[in-house]
Amino acid sequence: MLSRVAESLYWMGRYIERAENVARLLDIGLFIELDSEIGPGEGFAPVEIALTILACRDDFPMDVSAPSRDAVLRFLTFDRANHQSILSMISRARENARGTQEAIGVDVWSEVNRLHLFLGGTRAQRKFVRGPSSLFNAIKNSCLLIDGMIQNTLPRDEVYHFLELGRHLERLDVLCRILRAKCPVLTQQVEDHEAPMQLVRWTSLLRSCSAHGPFLRSERERIEPEGVIRFLVLDSEFPRSIRYSAARCQESLESISGGDEDAYGCEAERILGRLESDxxxxxxxxxxxxxxxxxxxxxxxxxxxxxxxxxxxxxxx
Amino acid sequence: MFSGYNLAAYDEMFGSDRTPRPHYAPLHDRLIDLGPAEIERRHKVADLTMRNQGITFTVYGRDQGVERIIPFDPIPRLVSAPEWDRIERGLKQRVRALNLFIRDIYHNRSILKDRVVPAELIFGASGYRRDCLGLRVPKDIYVHVSGIDLIRDANGEYLVLEDNCRTPSGVSYVLKNRQVMKQIFPFLFEEYNVRPVDDYTDKLLSVLRYIAPDGCSDPTVVVLTPGMYNSAYYEHSFLARQMGVDLVEGRDLVLDRGQIFRRTTRGLERVDVIYRRLDDDFLDPLSFRPDSILGVAGLMGAYRAGNIGLANSLGTGVADDKGIYPFVPDIIKYYLDEQPVLNNVETFRPLVPSHRSHILENLESLVVKAVDASGGYGMLIGPASTKAQREEFRRKVEDNPRGYIAQPTIQLSRHPTFVDGHLDGRHVDLRPFVLYGEDVFVLPGGLTRVALPEGSLVVNSSQGGGTKDTWVLQGTSPADARRASTRPTAAEEGP
Known part of the structure; x- marks a missing residue:
């Protein structure tokens, strides 16, 4: 496959995955903020922490000491000047898809294009004003639809594996960033009266990874730090866990380089293999x-x- | 539905007595059944489909290119079987002759020695490439893909307006328009037996494989695009997808020891045939424009060495030159010893003194065109011009008589078109596509372009033109066939 096309596919996979994750993160953040009393001095509010996770706090154009929730949401959703906004990411995913239409097929391309037109149009703005949650859901659903088409229409060749490599590496990276940003607050010792709030935080962490239900079913125990971290980092079956993502990256890389189990085709494969076995x-x-x-x-x-x-x-x- | 419909010029649907021509009658009746609201609704579906699929072209001129869909008109244009037969014969003849002409120009030049075409016209043509002198091209084919623009005059006669032998675009719209029409008006296809257009890309791939370098049994074909920001990028991508080949940019290709390779994730892989959608000037910075970053350095060398097939070949622009155009009927007679099936539009050349005075005296009624321009740029439409514009063109023609030609203003035929919620007549032309490989193939159909503003004669998409699906008809319609067939006897039933 052309290197340029492979690169576009890899980044398309990454941007779609990141956009979906940001939509989920903002949606859950908003949900938690609306139903709990989070006082100042407890670190960043759930919506605002997305600025840290995406490392774009410095680009936020307003006073960062007390940004309004609406301004943060808009900045992370619609701001074209912000490279980490959902619109920017979908727009880059779309540019990459546009250059690879002949590889991904007309269905996948049309859906990426449609999502991009939707986000840049008035309908998305109206949805946002009526209630951001419905907008975030529409974005998540479109990203999942794109993935569904990829899974069900593309042959398992290089095209598929570069998309998958991008997707899973991004998934791994985003989860890492989320945990990294939330970890200080999550792991602090709390007084008894704060325990319910801490539970809300851990639950929201699980939810922002679509992991709440699966966690409860698999662990059959209370939500407490070790169990949650084990599940999100080390679980072999949960499709958004770090271990699972690393294994999928490894698989796709093996298919791409056509190597066998006893050898590795490139340095990336070696590093990933090492990580996976760790x-x-x-x-x-x-x-x-x-x-x-x-x-x-x-x-x-x-x-x-x-x-x-x-x-x-x-x-x- | 047709109340207030104005007849003017040659109307494709109606005869001068306002009755529909026979092959249009079923369409006419169905449109009346449907009514404007229903057509409008279906039209919107078509637009949305095209927008979502990104079937767009890029308009230049603003700070960055803007992507637009080409306006699509939902009323199909019909071409009867006898009409098409003539068009097909005419186009095959014309493309064969032009191909022989280009080959001759770059080799023996017998047509110049015999003074059928003035030599100075050739050497002054902007599409003429000296680098092609004596260059042998695979199978002696130069014009693999061409689009010949046809118009109909007041009597309904099809005339050739322009030859496009370089990198004509629009064929993706022919194929896409058909898909969309099937989606929004499936029942109209019941009324007609429409010749399919879907096999175009398959035929194109055969042509490309046919011109592979000698000894190459399973050639690798690629489509070369200037990139995503080119106005016809959608088409490049569409064709690559439909043929199942790579769409490459110049930076994806590299020359190594006389061979062209593409850069892949597994290293360099050889390329045998390039369908290039890039002008001659940009193909190879070593041979042509050194500032071009779109092409492949050294491509000319590989081509000359016979290591790569190129479609279209280099230097075909000489046949597109409007200064050469008036000679095409003579070119046909010279090489084929046949009378042209399709006539040219009458053309005046300022280089001929009597023509020049005729042009300068009749600027109000003529169309004046720059010989090397296309896309509706660089022309004067006399009847619609201002005095200042006419003066400007008078100076241009006097200063550079080689650079211009003039033709009578032809009222292109008109076709019912859906504008502002009703049907009205709009001027149309037709660009059929011709492939030249083992044989010459004319795609049954073509791009009907329609000038959307009332009375406008400019159909180019860069100037606000739209497109229609073009149906070439054959035999009996499926509906007629069903009516003619005997009904099966009903199954027996008891009490």
Missing amino acids: LRYLDVAEIFDRGLLKFLDSLQVTCHRVSDEIQRCFFLM
Whole structure:
């Protein structure tokens, strides 16, 4: 496959996944904010923390000490000047899709194009004013529809695997960022009277990863830090966990480079293989012993190295 | 539905007595049954489909290109079988002759030695490429894909207005319009036996594979686009998708030891045939424009060495030149020893003294065109011009008689078109597409372009023109066939 096309597919996968995650994050953040009393001094409010997760706090044009919720939501949803807004991401996904229409097929392309037209149009604005939640849902649904088409119409060739590689690497990266941003508040010792609030925070963390239901079914126990982290980081079956994402990245890379189990085709494959086996044999207690923050930082570094190596190995010819 | 419909010029649907022509009668009746509100509703569905699928072209001129859909008119244009037969014969003849002409120009030049076409016209043509002298091209085919613009005069005669032998665009709209029509007016297809257009890309791929370098049994074909911001990008992508080949940009290709390769995730892979949608000037910065970043450095060398097939070939623009156009009937007679099936529009050349005085005295009634312009740019439409514009063109023609031609203003035929909620007559032309490989193939149909503003004669999409689906008819309609067939006897039933 053409390197340029492969690169476009990889980034299209990443941007669609990121857009979906941001929509989910904002939707859940808003939900939590509306039903709880979060006082000042407890760190950032659930909506606002998205600015930290996406590392775009410095670009926020208004007074960051007390931004209005509406301004943050708009900045992260519609602001074209903000590279991390949903509109910017969908617009870049669309540019990449436009350059690869012959690879992804007319259905996938049309849906990406439709979502882009929708977000830039008045209907999305109206939906936002009436209630942002319905807008975020429409965005999530469209992203899931795109994924559904990819899963059900594309042959499992390089096109598919570059899309999947992008998607799962992004999923891994975003979850890492979310945990990294929320971790300080989540892991602080709380007084008894704050316990209910802390439970709300952990629940919202699970929900922003679509993990609430699956967690309850799989763990059959109370929501408490070790269980949640184990589930989100180490679970082998939950499709948004870090371990699961790393394994899918690894699989796609293997298919792309056509290597066998005993060898690796490129440095990215080696790093991912190493990460995957680490996660497979890690115990959650060990993560907490090492320090959750430190663990997440090193995960983030690994993620960037993989991305750089993919770039070097497949796109820069 | 047709109340207030004005007859003017040659009307495609109605005869001068206001009755529908026989092949239009079923369409006419169904449109009346449908009524304006229903047509409007279906029209909107068509627009939405095109917008969502990104069937757009880029309009230049603002700070950045704006993507627009080409206005699509839902009323199809019908061409009867006998009409089409003549068009098809005429186009095949014309393209064969033009191909022989281009080959001759770059080799023996017998047509110049025999003084059928003045040599100075050739060397002054902007599409003439000296680099092509003596260059052997695969199978001696130069014009693999062409689009020949036809119009109908007041008597309904089809005339050739313009030849496009470089990189004509629009065929994707022919195919897309048909898909959309099937979606919004499925029942209209019951009334007619419409010749399909879907096999175009299959035929195109065969042509491209046919011109692969010698000894290449399973050639790799690519479509070369200037990139996403080109106005015809949708078409490039559409054709690549339909043929199942890679769509490449110049930066995806590289020359290595005389061969062209594409950069892939598994290293360099050889390319055998390029369907290029890039003008000659931008193809190879080493041979042509050094500032071009769209092409492939050294492509000309690979072409000359016979290592790559190129469609269309280089230097075909010489046949598009409007200064050459008046000679095409002579070119046909010269190479084929046949009378032209399709006539040219009468054309005056300022280089001929008697023509020049005729032009300068009749600017109000003539259309004056720059010989190397297209897309509706660089022309004067006399009857619609201001005095200042006429003076400007008078100076231009006097200063550069080689650079212009003039033709009588022809009232292009008109066709019922859906505007502002009702049907009204609008001027149309027709661009059929011709493929030249092992054989010459004319796609049954073509792009009908329609000038949407009332009375306008400019159909180019860059000037606000729209498109229609074009139906070439054959045999009996499915509905007639069913009526003619005997009914099966009903199954027996008891009490």
